[in-house]
Amino acid sequence: MIFKIVxxxxxxxxxxxxLGTRNGVVKTPVFLPIxxxxxVKNLSVEEIKNLGAQIILSNTYHLDLRPGLDVIKxxxxxxxxxxxxxxxxxxxGGFQVFSxxxxxxxxxxxxxxxxxxxxxxxxxTPEKSIQIQLDLGSDIIFVFDDCPPHPSTREEIKKxxxxxxxxxxxxKKYFDKKxxxxxxxxxxLLFGIVQGSIYKDLRQESAKRIAEMGFDGFAxxxxxxxxxxxxxxxxxxxxxxxxxxxxxKHLLGxxxxxxxxxxxxxxxxxxxxxxxxxxxxxxxLYKFSQSSRGPSSVKLQRTGLCKSSFxxxxxxxxxxxxxxxxxxxxxxxxxxxQNYSRAYLNHLIKMKEPLGWRxxxxxxxxFYMETVKRASEF
Amino acid sequence: MIFKIVxxxxxxxxxxxxLGTRNGVVKTPVFLPIxxxxxVKNLSVEEIKNLGAQIILSNTYHLDLRPGLDVIKxxxxxxxxxxxxxxxxxxxGGFQVFSxxxxxxxxxxxxxxxxxxxxxxxxxTPEKSIQIQLDLGSDIIFVFDDCPPHPSTREEIKKxxxxxxxxxxxxKKYFDKKxxxxxxxxxxLLFGIVQGSIYKDLRQESAKRIAEMGFDGFAxxxxxxxxxxxxxxxxxxxxxxxxxxxxxKHLLGxxxxxxxxxxxxxxxxxxxxxxxxxxxxxxxLYKFSQSSRGPSSVKLQRTGLCKSSFxxxxxxxxxxxxxxxxxxxxxxxxxxxQNYSRAYLNHLIKMKEPLGWRxxxxxxxxFYMETVKRASEF
Numbered sequence: 104m105i106f107k108i109v110x111x112x113x114x115x116x117x118x119x120x121x122l123g124t125r126n127g128v129v130k131t132p133v134f135l136p137i138x139x140x141x142x143v144k145n146l147s148v149e150e151i152k153n154l155g156a157q158i159i160l161s162n163t164y165h166l167d168l169r170p171g172l173d174v175i176k177x178x179x180x181x182x183x184x185x186x187x188x189x190x191x192x193x194x195x196g197g198f199q200v201f202s203x204x205x206x207x208x209x210x211x212x213x214x215x216x217x218x219x220x221x222x223x224x225x226x227x228t229p230e231k232s233i234q235i236q237l238d239l240g241s242d243i244i245f246v247f248d249d250c251p252p253h254p255s256t257r258e259e260i261k262k263x264x265x266x267x268x269x270x271x272x273x274x275k276k277y278f279d280k281k282x283x284x285x286x287x288x289x290x291x292l293l294f295g296i297v298q299g300s301i302y303k304d305l306r307q308e309s310a311k312r313i314a315e316m317g318f319d320g321f322a323x324x325x326x327x328x329x330x331x332x333x334x335x336x337x338x339x340x341x342x343x344x345x346x347x348x349x350x351x352k353h354l355l356g357x358x359x360x361x362x363x364x365x366x367x368x369x370x371x372x373x374x375x376x377x378x379x380x381x382x383x384x385x386x387x388l389y390k391f392s393q394s395s396r397g398p399s400s401v402k403l404q405r406t407g408l409c410k411s412s413f414x415x416x417x418x419x420x421x422x423x424x425x426x427x428x429x430x431x432x433x434x435x436x437x438x439x440x441q442n443y444s445r446a447y448l449n450h451l452i453k454m455k456e457p458l459g460w461r462x463x464x465x466x467x468x469x470f471y472m473e474t475v476k477r478a479s480e481f
Numbered sequence: 482m483i484f485k486i487v488x489x490x491x492x493x494x495x496x497x498x499x500l501g502t503r504n505g506v507v508k509t510p511v512f513l514p515i516x517x518x519x520x521v522k523n524l525s526v527e528e529i530k531n532l533g534a535q536i537i538l539s540n541t542y543h544l545d546l547r548p549g550l551d552v553i554k555x556x557x558x559x560x561x562x563x564x565x566x567x568x569x570x571x572x573x574g575g576f577q578v579f580s581x582x583x584x585x586x587x588x589x590x591x592x593x594x595x596x597x598x599x600x601x602x603x604x605x606t607p608e609k610s611i612q613i614q615l616d617l618g619s620d621i622i623f624v625f626d627d628c629p630p631h632p633s634t635r636e637e638i639k640k641x642x643x644x645x646x647x648x649x650x651x652x653k654k655y656f657d658k659k660x661x662x663x664x665x666x667x668x669x670l671l672f673g674i675v676q677g678s679i680y681k682d683l684r685q686e687s688a689k690r691i692a693e694m695g696f697d698g699f700a701x702x703x704x705x706x707x708x709x710x711x712x713x714x715x716x717x718x719x720x721x722x723x724x725x726x727x728x729x730k731h732l733l734g735x736x737x738x739x740x741x742x743x744x745x746x747x748x749x750x751x752x753x754x755x756x757x758x759x760x761x762x763x764x765x766l767y768k769f770s771q772s773s774r775g776p777s778s779v780k781l782q783r784t785g786l787c788k789s790s791f792x793x794x795x796x797x798x799x800x801x802x803x804x805x806x807x808x809x810x811x812x813x814x815x816x817x818x819q820n821y822s823r824a825y826l827n828h829l830i831k832m833k834e835p836l837g838w839r840x841x842x843x844x845x846x847x848f849y850m851e852t853v854k855r856a857s858e859f
Contacts, residue, residue, distance in 0.1 A: 451519075453548075
């Protein structure tokens with residue numbers, strides 16, 4: 104792996120860098136569209152590419168259950184199966200097993216759970232999570248971690264964090280054993296995950312100990328499990344200085360556009376979030392505010408100098424858009440804004456025409472990528 | 482309008498022709514994808530074009546109710562609204578008002594009905610149907626007809642057919658009044674519709690009298706309202722010889738691939754049907770039989786010399802496709818078969834991922850167009 108910092112901001116910890124993976128170089132800061140089941144909902148791989156997406160995120164938990172790992176292995180991996188030949192990052196299933204599965208039983212070994220769809224029993228362990236991600240053919244692999252709900256007591260979080268640290272060790276050990284460390288050019292990357300919830304000392308202890316283990320990169324987890332939103336920046340303030348500067352950092356599952364911009368100011372390099380695609384399916388579309396044209400206002404947010412919003416959200420199904428023949432945003436370069444009107448989107452989404460969800464998804468993902476791009480200009 | 486017959490088959494009444502419309506020339510025989518609400522379900526206009534679609538069909542009844550004619554007028558017509566700049570054919574709303582609306586009241590003037598979604602009262606008359614189609618900017622306009630259900634008595638059908646003939650006269654009169662007959666290069670085309678259900682004498686009387694009115698083309702209606710399927714070919718046998726050879730003929734709402742092939746053998750030029758797109762959404766996919774490769778067996782069906790099926794339908798959600806990494810049809814040239822496996826489609830459609838419906842729709846429409854193409858080779 105080569106992670107090369109290209110330029111640093113003078114007014115914040117933001118940086119631009121390039122991250123080499125075995126399926127191509129990713130320029131950071133970067134936003135990853137989510138392909139939970141091996142497809143970004145409503146989009147084709149060509150549309151993802153045309154949006155400028157460099158890397159996508161897929162879900163270990165979901166793909167292991169459906170279609171099942173054996174299917175994807177037989178397809179020669181996820182890249183072949185879904186016809187996406189750029190880099191793929193996979194989460195470890197840790198978060199999903201705690202938020203989606205039923206009848207979980209947590210032990211030192213791992214997590215036993217029941218598939219909520221067919222009632223079958225499964226066991227996910229640190230070693231198994233890594234093996235699944237290796238079998239999927241992932242380019243960036245995450246360690247398997249325990250994701251306690253919010254709120255949890257300090258004691259509960261402490262116990263969970265210690266378990267996650269032991270699991271991280273097991274993940275690394277298994278990963279190193281499975282891969283020949285000498286053939287570095289072809290191996291996937293392994294990222295550790297910082298936990299510790301809203302407790303400063305636990306977050307910092309987790310960051311230090313995960314940093315010491317020497318991963319290829321680091322993710323900050325547990326900041327989208329229901330805590331008050333101010334903890335997103337607090338956690339970054341606590342942990343970012345303790346993680347190696349020369350390694351990529353991924354903020355898991357965050358978030359709103361202003362949170363991403365602020366996180367870039369703290370030095371975060373990678374983001375994934377379901378918000379833009381999920382909102383699109385409900386007709387809620389993003390648009391840069393007229394008063395904040397150009398990168399300047401996004402930049403001011405990054406450095407904390409401006410708190411006013413640089414964007415608006417509007418619901419395209421609102422009656423006022425029925426006869427509005429302007430594009431969503433006349434200054435937007437996305438396929439949707441270049442070709443279709445608000446009135447057409449209003450009509451399609453009200454009629455539940457799948458093309459409407461597609462066009463809205465394209466626009467919102469473009470907005471997120473454009474936000475990251477503007478926040479990276481210095 | 483210029484309808485020019487390019488080549489006639491020696492063994493049947495099939496012919497190849499070109500049909501000039503104000504938005505481009507259509508080579509016939511042709512299959513029209515259906516864009517009920519101004520979008521072919523699950524597809525973009527680029528995908529429709531890439532499939533080789535030359536002309537699409539939209540629904541007057543649906544678009545008049547939602548988004549409403551005022552919206553599409555303000556968008557400068559349906560072509561602009563949906564970003565499709567090729568020819569558009571619109572049905573008259575006659576069939577839909579009888580199959581979808583509630584509390585219909587049929588009078589000499591037209592049909593009063595209640596919108597089943599919002600309960601509002603509407604009145605559709607022959608004149609209003611033509612005006613809506615003119616306002617939509619349609620390139621091929623259909624007369625407004627009465628569509629009685631099957632089964633109906635001979636008396637009922639006779640009465641309905643006479644009403645449809647009077648309405649056809651009113652449509653033509655209104656259309657001619659509204660359009661300057663001298664500026665022929667820019668005007669849309671007007672098609673009459675043959676009715677008469679399963680009664681030979683009524684079908685033939687309808688065909689003769691509609692033919693005498695001198696339309697730009699002719700549609701055969703009422704052959705997809707629930708009659709036994711053998712009537713599709715019977716009706717064509719009865720009416721095709723009575724319609725002017727030098728005018729295009731459209732068979733409304735038909736049908737299965739073998740019915741389309743047979744109809745081409747009777748001299749039908751144009752087809753529309755929801756079957757390929759609807760079946761795709763349920764994972765039912767078409768594929769030419771191995772034993773009937775090439776155009777020959779399709780051709781034999783056209784001339785009635787071979788009755789064995791030239792295709793198979795299979796349900797891609799069937800468990801046997803879960804680990805099948807072949808394309809749907811290795812000899813198919815569609816985008817889906819060129820890029821994706823049966824296993825991926827099985828997974829996507831089971832997971833209700835919209836990309837699955839899209840890929841299946843692309844394949845089935847391609848199959849229908851390929852069927853028409855093969856049946857047109859002589």
